[in-house]
Structures are given as structure tokens and as C-alpha cells.
Amino acid sequence: MGVKEGKNTLTPAMQQYTKIKEQYADCLLLFRMGDFYELFFEDAVLAAPILDIALTTRDKGKEDSVPLCGFPYHAAASYINKLVEKGFKVALCEQVEDPRFAKGVVKREVVRVITAGLQIDPESLAPGENNFLAALNMIDGIIGLAFLDLSTGEFYISALKNWDALLCQFSSLQFRELLLPDSSWARRITLSFGGRFSFVEREFFDYQEAYSLMKEKFPDEEIRQYFDHNGATLTAAGALLRYVVKTQRILPSHLHRPTWYTPEDYLFLDEGAKRNLELFASLAGGKEGSLFALLNVTKTAMGQRRLRWWLNYPLKNVEKIRERLNAVKELKEQPLLREELRRLLAEIYDLERIAGRISLEAANGRDLVALKNSLFQLPAVKALMERFSSPLLCALASAIDPLENIASLLERALIENPPLTLKEGGLIKEGYDASLDELLSLIRDGKGWIAALEEKERKRTGISSLKIGFNNVFGYYIEVTKANVHLVPPDYIRKQTLVNGERYINEELKGYEEKVLQAEVLRKEREYDLF
Known part of the structure; x- marks a missing residue:
């Protein structure tokens, strides 16, 4: 039986399901039922073999029985990742009302849509790699490119002059998902793009909407100057933000100020060069033996991602190269300070991705404890960095804000080992809140x-x-x-x-x-x- 067939014979909960599903017809809808996410009708038939779970039915034995499958909510991350890896969009439909106070069917609504370019769950992401979502538009022969990593907040914009330059970016950045306007030129691009792409309504690329959204999110004048003569880039960046807002139901606060990315500032290496130089994989095909594997003795996931970017995009600017080498030289010549710095960094969690989950209202108690423990290391990191003299290391030291008030608040408020769930209690320390203590x-x-x-x-x-x-x-x-x-x-x-x-x-x-x-x-x- 299809979603629309026999609609009048469905239970109130199933009628609610079909109504929501109609709004998210291009997604697999995960419908929260108590402690389970369940899929129904065609969604269940598609998902069951991918997830390797049983396909059963509601009203078993009846001619109009409804196909269903499901899994526990606490195991959702691994199941969602399997569906996304197969190219599906997944809509997460939660109970947004306390069942005790519900009159009739518990109110439910989609709180987030998950796609390949919108992953934020740690289980679904490679710690040392970015997960870029990109958007592309073309106006008057100029190709506007914008890409961001929703999990870390990194946001880049660029204007490319020709298709060859665009194909270079496809090979270098390995976008997880590419947004395109529904047009003939965009459809031709998909033949050259090896990743996943999503066609969205052309209204997503509307100039005025893009300008208003970018102005709301990034009000400073310098940002707007980037776009004065770059309508293609502005509309690509605006489409990205609109897509994020539509799917995440929020305009994230953690997105960085857009960085103008100029390919000419970097030495371009095509796939053949990277392969022959064994940058990220040996000629035998594995990661072991590659240059990245040799150099990657970083202590944080953030450091891994930065090193990968540097290897992908070697600098061409001589002054910046010298600045970086001077910093490396001083770190090499100060082994005691260097090892103490590495010891401190080893205690720091992935702050970029924790901040992303907090901004997207997807963090749990353990994320905030990890944030607290990381922040406690920052005063010592800052003090140690201030002992170096190279300009780059000094600039990094002055940019560190230890956020001691935030660390103190989290220490007073949270128990050390909170549960994964947020609604079952056991999160807050006694003594933090008088009414809770009572x-x-x-x-x-x-x-x-x-x-x-x-x-x-x-x-x-x-x-x-x-x-x-x-x-x-x-x-x-x-x-x-x-x-x-x-x-x-x-x-x-x-x-x-x-x-x-x-x-x-x-x-x-x-x-x-x-x-x-x-x-x-x-x-x-x-x-x-x-x-």
C-alpha cells in the first residue's frame, strides 16, 4: 500500500505521518515513536535491506497492512549514516510535545534534514577530514563558488573564470555535496562532478534574498564589499545559507566569516600529481606510506584537518612561506617547549565540531564536558605560546581566548559523566540550582x-x-x-x-x-x- 492509498483508513498517527511525509517527499522520513525511529510504506521497503533490519507490517495479515521497519533512537547515528552513504536524504521527525499533555496524537515535526554535506554527528565524520557542502552559480560567464563545513563552521567563497578552474576545485576539495540551480548548464556539470549533487529551486539563488541573508549573518562592511561585483559568488553563498536554514531549521551562529578563496594563491596539484607524489595514499593504494601519514603526528583532529588543507594547497606567496617556516624552525629548536605544547594539545577535543553541534542545538552533556576539559587547557597553552618569538606563533598566542568564565560555568553545572540523552536527568550537579536541589x-x-x-x-x-x-x-x-x-x-x-x-x-x-x-x-x- 502506498502513502496516499487508503489514507482515510489509516490511524491518526499514520495520518500524521503521511501529512509530514508529503512535505518531505524527497527524503526518507524517520518517524519517532516512543524509543524508536520507524519508517513506513515505500521508505521502509527501501531502508530495511540497506540497514539489514526486518521489514514487517502494521495490522499484519490484513490486505491493506502498512510496511514498516525501525531501530532504537539511541543507535540512530549509525543507521542514518548508512542511509546517507547510499545517497538518501534523511528527515528526522521528533515528538515535540510531552505525551502526558497531548490531546490526541502527540505533535511531531521534522527538526533536521541530514544529507551527505550536512553531517554533524561524530560517528558519521572522519575526524581529520572536512565535510564540505558546496554551491555553484554562473552569471555573465563568471562562476561563483561557495563551500562550507557545517560541522566546523569553515566558510569559503570564490569566483572562477572558466570551467578548467572549476574542475580543479572539484578534484582538490572533494565536496561531499554540491548544490546547483535547476538549469541546463548545471545539469551538464554533473557529468564532470564525481560527488553527490542536489538540484534546488532557482529561487534559492535569488540575488536580493542572498544579499539580505548574508547581511543578516555577516553585517560588517568588508564582507559586503566582496560581493559588490560578484553576483555569482553572492548567490552561491546565499543558496548555501538558505539550504542550511531550510534543512537545519536554524541559522547557525558558529559559521565563520567567509574567507575569500583565490586558487591562484596556491600551487595547484592535479590528481595525477598527488597520486605520483603519494600525498595522501601510497602507490600501493593504502594510506600508510603516504606523505600525509608520515607528517601527521598532530595531537588534535583540528590539526589533522589543517595539515591536510596545507598539503592539498601548498602556498605560493613567498612571505607567507617564510613566516610559516620561521615558526617551524623555532618549534624545532625548542624541543622542551614543543613537547610540553604537544602534551597540552593532546588533552583538547575537537572544539570546532563541538561548537558546531552546540550552535545547531545538537550537543549533549558529554559534548559540554569535553568542551570544559578542553577549555581548562587553554590558559596553559596561551602562556606557553607567549614564550615563542616568531611572528606567526605570537599572533596565534594573542588570538587565544581562554574563555575561563565558560569553563567555570560548565565545571559548576555539569556532572563529570553525564548520560547521552538530555531528557532523563542526571546532567546537573547538586548545588548548582536551588529549585533542582529541592x-x-x-x-x-x-x-x-x-x-x-x-x-x-x-x-x-x-x-x-x-x-x-x-x-x-x-x-x-x-x-x-x-x-x-x-x-x-x-x-x-x-x-x-x-x-x-x-x-x-x-x-x-x-x-x-x-x-x-x-x-x-x-x-x-x-x-x-x-x-
Whole structure:
């Protein structure tokens, strides 16, 4: 049965699914159902063999049964990556309403679309490689190129004079996804582009829309000057931002100020030259034995990506080459300082990609702990860098902001080993927030309150073996053996009959149970709000 077939016979949840799916017809829709993401209809049929999971049906055995497959939400990253690697776009549809307060079907909406060029999850990215999303437009013979790495915020713009220059960039930058206007010249380009491409409406490349969006994001005058006589570049950059906003539902704050990228500033190496020089792979085909493998003793993922860029784009400017070599020379001649710097850098996580996930509202507690631990290293890194004298190293030292106030805030707020999920509590330290502390106290002190009530009820009823317990099915209960049932007071309400006794509840215990359960819910909500 197709999505549109038998629509009137579908359950309310499936009607909601089909309505959302119509808005994202070019995507596989991952529909959140409790602790699972599920796919239905044609999406399920396509995805099941790729993900190597069972294809089943709703209303099994009926003629109009709905094909479905699914996987746990906590394992989503690996499954999504498999789908994206096969060339699919994936729309993530979440529950955006607390089921406890929902009237009818829980409200759901797509919170993010994931494509090859929009990956931000660490499990889906190579730590030492960029993941560039590019856009291309042509106006009056000028080819405008813009590309960004959503995971790190790096953003580059350029204007190319001919197709040969463009093909050089395709081979060097290895874009993961290329956005093109739906036009005849753009379709011809796809024959030369080996990566994935996405055709978008020509309105994405509208000049006025691009100018307004770039002005909103980058208000300084210098940026706008780049675009005064480069309409092709402006519209390519604008299309990139519009695509990001449409798919991520947010204009990310971590995107860098666009860097004007001029191919003429670098020594171009075609694929043949790179292969023969064994820059990134040996002639035998593996990474081992390549120049990059030999040089790559970097201590951070950020350093790996920078080294890869430098090897891909050797400088031609003599002054910049000398500046870089002077810095290398000083690091070589200061082995003790160099090794101490390497020791500090080894404790720093991938700050660029952590900042990206924070900006895109996709970070978890462990990301912020990694950020905190990295920030704690920065004062020592800055102090050590200030002991060097080469201009490049001095400039890098002066640019470091230790962000000590942020590190202090994270240290006060977050426990050291938070869970991956954000809505189950266990994120915030006791002592950080007074209202959270009250809720934690109520939950923690429950055992003492139960013991006191148990003793009180034993004295009141004369039943020395009376005990108060809890299970996930019936909640709190007062348990009395069969031999003492005749002593049970009239305010006890029977909850469960056992072989050797009866279980009851009274108003006092019922009131406490509601209070504790509500406190647990409020605690989780408060922790999520604080995070």
C-alpha cells in the first residue's frame, strides 16, 4: 500500500505521518515513536535491506497492512549514516510535545534534514577530514563558488573564470555535496562532478534574498564589499545559507566569516600529481606510506584537518612561506617547549565540531564536558605560546581566548559523566540550582520517609510484620500477611492479592507517591531547561 492509498483508513498517527511525509517527499522520513525511529510504506521497503533490519507490517495479515521497519533512537547515528552513504536524504521527525499533555496524537515535526554535506554527528565524520557542502552559480560567464563545513563552521567563497578552474576545485576539495540551480548548464556539470549533487529551486539563488541573508549573518562592511561585483559568488553563498536554514531549521551562529578563496594563491596539484607524489595514499593504494601519514603526528583532529588543507594547497606567496617556516624552525629548536605544547594539545577535543553541534542545538552533556576539559587547557597553552618569538606563533598566542568564565560555568553545572540523552536527568550537579536541589532532596530522602511511615503504621494497626514496598507495576503499597488481614483499618484500599497476603494503599502513602513521581518528572524537566 502506498502513502496516499487508503489514507482515510489509516490511524491518526499514520495520518500524521503521511501529512509530514508529503512535505518531505524527497527524503526518507524517520518517524519517532516512543524509543524508536520507524519508517513506513515505500521508505521502509527501501531502508530495511540497506540497514539489514526486518521489514514487517502494521495490522499484519490484513490486505491493506502498512510496511514498516525501525531501530532504537539511541543507535540512530549509525543507521542514518548508512542511509546517507547510499545517497538518501534523511528527515528526522521528533515528538515535540510531552505525551502526558497531548490531546490526541502527540505533535511531531521534522527538526533536521541530514544529507551527505550536512553531517554533524561524530560517528558519521572522519575526524581529520572536512565535510564540505558546496554551491555553484554562473552569471555573465563568471562562476561563483561557495563551500562550507557545517560541522566546523569553515566558510569559503570564490569566483572562477572558466570551467578548467572549476574542475580543479572539484578534484582538490572533494565536496561531499554540491548544490546547483535547476538549469541546463548545471545539469551538464554533473557529468564532470564525481560527488553527490542536489538540484534546488532557482529561487534559492535569488540575488536580493542572498544579499539580505548574508547581511543578516555577516553585517560588517568588508564582507559586503566582496560581493559588490560578484553576483555569482553572492548567490552561491546565499543558496548555501538558505539550504542550511531550510534543512537545519536554524541559522547557525558558529559559521565563520567567509574567507575569500583565490586558487591562484596556491600551487595547484592535479590528481595525477598527488597520486605520483603519494600525498595522501601510497602507490600501493593504502594510506600508510603516504606523505600525509608520515607528517601527521598532530595531537588534535583540528590539526589533522589543517595539515591536510596545507598539503592539498601548498602556498605560493613567498612571505607567507617564510613566516610559516620561521615558526617551524623555532618549534624545532625548542624541543622542551614543543613537547610540553604537544602534551597540552593532546588533552583538547575537537572544539570546532563541538561548537558546531552546540550552535545547531545538537550537543549533549558529554559534548559540554569535553568542551570544559578542553577549555581548562587553554590558559596553559596561551602562556606557553607567549614564550615563542616568531611572528606567526605570537599572533596565534594573542588570538587565544581562554574563555575561563565558560569553563567555570560548565565545571559548576555539569556532572563529570553525564548520560547521552538530555531528557532523563542526571546532567546537573547538586548545588548548582536551588529549585533542582529541592526536587533531588525530595526524591533522595524518600527512604527515610517510607521507614518512618512504616513504623507509624505498625504501631497504629498492631501489625508488626507490616511493610511498605514499591514495584514498577503497582507503585507504592502496604503489604500485610493473610494472618493479619483482620487487623487492617478501614482506610486501607486493596491494590493486589498475593498467595500469602494482601497489598493496600492509604491516602497518606498515595499522596506521597504522587509527590515523588511528580518530583521526578519536574527534576528531569528542570535539568533539561538548565542544560
